[in-house]
Amino acid sequence: MVKIVFESHDGSERTELELSPGGSVMEAAAANNIDGILADCGGSMVCGTCHAFVSPEWFEKLPEQSEMESALLEYVPDPQPNARLCCQLEVSDAIDGITFTLPESQR
Template structure:
């Protein structure tokens, strides 16, 4: 289990324990983190699990797939740290990671 901290656009923090091997999106949904809608259930088809990853964690993440990159082009408020939570599997090297939630998901 690894702890991931979600910070809503209003500053509200949610510290969530997610089983290694599960996606950040799965952990957010299981723990009812507001702002992670996950409409496609993790199929990388909707971008409703858009998150902003703090810069110090970006190098630890796998590269974005072409599909993820394409979907993020249509996400609200994309940043250099924009990722889809369904595409990031939790592992011990991500324990303690902080992600920020955009104000709205599409």
């Protein structure tokens, strides 16, 4: 099982999921009603409503962003260098224990 944690922007809410590998982080968040992952485009990488922030140590371990993901993240509310689109990250053993901090704009 892969443990993924979603934390509200202010740290007041925290949800831990234990997931089987496979599918995207966005799909797992949507299936588990994670408040703050809107996923308006369903994972088509056109809306940015599944973006979240990761700590620097995790950011370095994730696969490199595509040019399209990087470009889209420039236009999300409150863009930050540690943002990723959850639709572009696979639930796998490589991210076991990761915490995603959800942006205030997606509450």
